[in-house]
Amino acid sequence: MTVAGSNTASAYRSYGAKRLAEYLRLELERADGELYVNGERLADDFGRSPAEIERLLRELSGSAPGLRISLESDSPRPVWCVSR
Numbered sequence: 001m002t003v004a005g006s007n008t009a010s011a012y013r014s015y016g017a018k019r020l021a022e023y024l025r026l027e028l029e030r031a032d033g034e035l036y037v038n039g040e041r042l043a044d045d046f047g048r049s050p051a052e053i054e055r056l057l058r059e060l061s062g063s064a065p066g067l068r069i070s071l072e073s074d075s076p077r078p079v080w081c082v083s084r
Contacts, residue, residue, distance in 0.1 A: 011065050020046065020056045021064045024082050028067070035082040036072065054078060 012018040023046060028035050039050035039057070046053060057080050061069045066084060073079040 011063065013059055014056075016048070016052070017056050017059050017064075020053070021060055021067060024060075024064075024067060024069070028082055028084065033083070037080050037082060038077050040077060 012021065020042075023042075024035070024037075027037075037057075039053040042048075042053045042057075043050040048056075057069060058071075060067065061071065061080075068081075068083045070081050071078055072081045
C-alpha cells in the first residue's frame with residue numbers, strides 16, 4: 001500500500017525541514033530568481049531560533065526536492081543561496 005505524497009515526505013528528515021522547504025519555495029516564487037537568506041532573517045519569519053534554521057538549511061542542502069540550497073558565505077552569519 002502506498003500513501004499519497006509519501007515520496008515527498010520521505011525526502012525530509014523532519015517536519016521542520018519539510019516546513020522550511022515549503023516556506024523557501026514560496027519565498028523563491030516571490031523573488032522570481034535566486035534568494036539569499038541567513039538564519040537570523042529566517043528565524044524571524046519562520047518562528048525558530050537562528051541556530052535551528054542553520055541546522056535545517058544544512059540538512060536541506062543538496063536534498064530538498066526542487067530546491068538548490070548552497071552555502072555562499074561561511075561566516076558568523078552564514079548566507080545561503082536558494083534557487084530552483
